[in-house]
Structures are given as structure tokens and as C-alpha cells.
Amino acid sequence: MADTYTPPKVWTWDKESGGKFASINRPIAGPTHDKDLPVGTHPFQLYSLATPNGVKVTVLFEELLAAGHSDAEYDAWLINIGDGNQFGSGFVDVNPNSKIPALLDKSGPEPIRVFESGAILLHLAEKFDAFLGNTAQRAEMLSWLFWQMGSAPYLGGGFGHFYAYAPEKWQYPIDRFAMETKRQLDVLDRNLAEREFMTGDHYTIADMAIWAWYGQLALGRLYDAGEFLDVASYANVQRWAQAIDARPAVLRGRMVNRTFGEPELQLHERHDAGDFDTQTQDKIGE
Numbered sequence: 001m002a003d004t005y006t007p008p009k010v011w012t013w014d015k016e017s018g019g020k021f022a023s024i025n026r027p028i029a030g031p032t033h034d035k036d037l038p039v040g041t042h043p044f045q046l047y048s049l050a051t052p053n054g055v056k057v058t059v060l061f062e063e064l065l066a067a068g069h070s071d072a073e074y075d076a077w078l079i080n081i082g083d084g085n086q087f088g089s090g091f092v093d094v095n096p097n098s099k100i101p102a103l104l105d106k107s108g109p110e111p112i113r114v115f116e117s118g119a120i121l122l123h124l125a126e127k128f129d130a131f132l133g134n135t136a137q138r139a140e141m142l143s144w145l146f147w148q149m150g151s152a153p154y155l156g157g158g159f160g161h162f163y164a165y166a167p168e169k170w171q172y173p174i175d176r177f178a179m180e181t182k183r184q185l186d187v188l189d190r191n192l193a194e195r196e197f198m199t200g201d202h203y204t205i206a207d208m209a210i211w212a213w214y215g216q217l218a219l220g221r222l223y224d225a226g227e228f229l230d231v232a233s234y235a236n237v238q239r240w241a242q243a244i245d246a247r248p249a250v251l252r253g254r255m256v257n258r259t260f261g262e263p264e265l266q267l268h269e270r271h272d273a274g275d276f277d278t279q280t281q282d283k284i285g286e
Contacts, residue, residue, distance in 0.1 A: 018167035024084050029098065035088030039104070040075030040271055044124075047079045047091060048101035050258035052156070052212040052222070053117040057101045058270075059208050059253030060121055060131065065273070066249040069128045071107065076256045076270040118149045121205040133202040140199045144206035147187075152213045154180045155222075164223040178229060181217075185234050188214055192236035196243075207244060215241035252276055 016022040039045055046061070048054040064072035079085045079100050086098045095102035095115035103120045105112040107127070114123045122145070125131050133141040159177035162170060188210065191198065198206045213222070218234060218241040220226035232238065244250055255267040255276065267275055 019161065020165040021082075022167075024081065024087075029092075029096065031089040031092040032084060032087040033089065035085075035090055037088070037090035037094065037104075038075075038077055039106075040077075042073040042075045042271075043071060043105070043107035044074035045104040045106060046074050046076045046101060046257075047094060047103075048076060048257045049079050049081055050254065050256060050260075051081075051100065052152070052216060053099075054101045054257055055212040055216075055254055056117045056209050057103070057120050057124075058256040059212065059250050060124055060205060062249035062252040062256075063208070063247075064124065064128055064130060067130060069130060072124070072128060074270070078257050078259065078268050080259070116149075118145055118209060121145065121209060125205045131203065131205045131208070133199050133204045133206075137199045137202060137204075141204045141206045144198045145209055148206070148209040148213065151184050155184065155213055155217065159225070160223045163225055163228070182229060185214065185218070185229070185231070185237060188240075189234040189236045192240045197240070203244075207240075211241060211244045211250075215244055219245060 013027045017025055037045075037047060044061070046057060048057060050058070058076060061072055061074050061076075079091065079102075081100060085091065086095075086100060091102060092098055094104055094113045097115060099115070101115075101117055101120060103114040103123070105114060105123070105127075114120050132138060154177060159174070159181045162173040162177060166173075188198075195201075197203050198210060214237065216222050217225070217229070218231045218237045220231065226232070255265050256270045257268065258266045259268055260266070269275075
């Protein structure tokens with residue numbers, strides 16, 4: 001970079017940072033406007049968008065239903081983060097961090113809010129005693145689940161931001177986060193060289209969480225960066241990513257709250273399993 005930035009003694013927010021999401025970034029929390037959240041008829045109310053973090057949760061819901069857990073029925077309401085829906089007062093009540101996804105669990109006597117995608121995965125998996133792996137693998141599964149939660153910001157907010165969304169392509173941050181993203185892919189590839197899934201023979205919420213980010217990156221769906229990162233060279237990640245991608249419940253989970261990409265893969269809101277048959281149009285009045 002030609003110019004060197006000298007940080008001020010006290011940082012102040014006096015202008016937008018630039019880039020795709022500049023209009024919704026701000027250094028304070030809390031709601032920007034009053035807006036109640038809609039509530040449907042099912043035990044679980046999900047407020048989300050089909051970003052990788054959102055996809056984690058809708059994949060789990062669809063896998064639970066496919067496994068016969070009929071009590072896992074859910075309403076998935078669209079939260080358009082580009083329009084700032086996550087800053088409405090109702091959403092902030094469910095997630096004070098104003099990030100998708102957010103879940104309202106109404107299956108018990110009192111509603112329970114759950115926010116942060118990893119917490120939602122663990123909450124649902126424990127509630128239905130499903131996709132947790134066997135007892136001997138529990139600690140390993142939790143380790144990989146939390147690995148994803150700690151690692152993905154380097155991929156998304158780091159590499160993804162500077163490679164795809166920043167107002168200019170600066171070499172230093174792109175090189176720095178590309179190096180870290182490739183290191184993470186190598187971590188996964190080495191682990192998957194010896195295992196079918198992240199913790200062994202069992203498909204778990206750790207796989208769902210990691211696949212939503214790194215599996216989709218390996219399949220060329222994130223940041224248009226597959227060739228740049230040479231994702232095809234990670235053979236074990238490719239095998240694992242393709243196997244999970246082929247699961248019908250994963251395809252359905254990818255579709256929910258999706259407003260971009262191929263029209264046939266978009267289901268803006270999901271309130272019934274039959275919504276997949278009609279895509280979005282009949283159900284949300286578009």
C-alpha cells in the first residue's frame with residue numbers, strides 16, 4: 001500500500017468504512033427501529049438468511065426432520081441483513097448481537113432465545129439427542145465445532161471481506177488471510193485423510209457447521225475464490241464436501257431463507273415441508 005495509516009490516539013467513527021456492507025456497519029449495538037418479529041405455529045421460530053452461518057441451522061433442522069424428529073418442525077423467517085432487518089427491536093430482543101441466525105424455542109412452557117449459530121446447533125442436537133456422535137467422540141466433536149466458530153471469522157470477515165467486499169483490493173490483508181484460509185483447509189484435509197467425517201464414522205453438527213463455510217468454499221460457492229485458493233488440491237476436503245452436499249436434507253437446508261443465486265434454489269421463507277414443492281412464490285406472495 002502506498003500510504004501508511006497512523007492510528008489516532010482515540011479512534012472515532014466519522015465516516016463509513018466502504019465496501020459492500022458499509023451502510024449497516026456501526027460501532028454501537030442496540031436497535032435502530034421498532035419492529036416486532038413474526039411468529040408462526042411451529043415449536044421453533046428461526047430468523048435468518050442463507051449465509052453460511054444461517055445454512056448451518058437450516059441444514060440441522062432438515063436433517064432432524066429427515067431422521068424422523070417430527071417435533072423439530074420450524075418456521076424460518078427471512079431477515080434481510082442488507083436492509084438492516086437485524087436491527088429491529090424484535091430481532092435485538094432475540095439476539096442482542098444483531099447477527100443472524102437467531103432462534104426462539106417455544107417447545108417448552110416458556111420461550112427460550114438462542115443466538116450464535118454454534119449455540120443453536122448444540123441446543124437443538126442436545127434437545128433431540130441427535131448428530132452428537134457417540135459418547136467417546138463427544139469431546140472431539142465439541143472441539144471441531146468450536147474450531148469452526150473460532151476459525152471462520154478469518155475466512156469470512158478476513159479473507160472474504162478483503163478479497164470480495166472491500167472497496168479496494170489491498171495486497172497485504174488478502175495475502176495474510178489467504179495464507180490463514182489455506183492453513184485452515186490444510187488442517188481439515190489432514191484430519192479428513194483418516195476419517196469419513198470430522199470426528200470419525202458419525203456425521204455430526206461439527207460437520208454441518210464446518211461444511212457450511214469450508215465445504216461450500218471447497219465447492220466454489222464462496223467469494224468466487226476457488227481457483228485463487230486452489231481448493232481443488234485439498235482432495236480429502238473435496239471428498240467430504242461432495243458427500244455432504246449430496247444429502248437431500250442439506251440441499252433443502254441450503255434453500256431456506258435464500259434470496260440469491262439460482263431461482264430454483266431459493267426458498268425465501270419456510271413454514272411447511274410442502275414449501276419446497278412450490279419454491280417461494282406461493283407461500284410468501286411474490
